[in-house]
Amino acid sequence: MRIDVMFDTVCPWCYVGKRRLALALAQRPGIVIDVRYHPFLLNPDMPVGGIDRAVYLERKFGGAHRARRVLEAVAMAAHGTAITFNFSAIRRMPNSVDSHRLLAVAARCGQTEDTLDAVFQAFFGEGRDIGTRAELDAIAAEVGLPEDQVAAEFARPDGVHDILTANGRAHALGINGVPSFVFNEAYSIAGAQEPDVLLRLIDLALETQVREPVTAT
Structure with missing residues (x-):
């Protein structure tokens, strides 16, 4: 089964969604899964060097009180996923383009899952600025x-353009929020859904896949 995931590295719901997908897939251990991650930029106009986190939250949510309520909801949703958010440690909201470029390298090396977990943990668990090359x-x-x-990826002239193109492609497909999941290029759902919801989509995609007629050659 192929699962396409549209995500951003600075999206806490994407972190939760990734873990919930893993919990759902753990209930179907016998199937072969091909998970492909695709860049989506929540903040396409973010300056290259990022901005102060408090300023970002103020602009995005219209005040500290509303921002706190949203982040508390994310933290509550993370219960049962082994994620511990440390939002207070985040001092800067980064531009996420280069973190997606790092994940492009990881994909070529077959290390996407571990690298994405490490990026999420660095940002949401340790407050590290994942917009910096260091x-x-x-x-x-x-x-x-x-x-x-x-090093070769970050020296590549088309690296940023590739991420921006992928982001544009996601929008052209009608994706306007993340995480978004597409199962076998047929069934899609948006949001960090509970594992049982994702499992129903997985089973539906598997059932459809099995029922497809086999053409003799």
């Missing part, structure tokens, strides 16, 4: 990505 290099080293391939 932090991304450190994360790459932590998960064992080849240093030369990471």
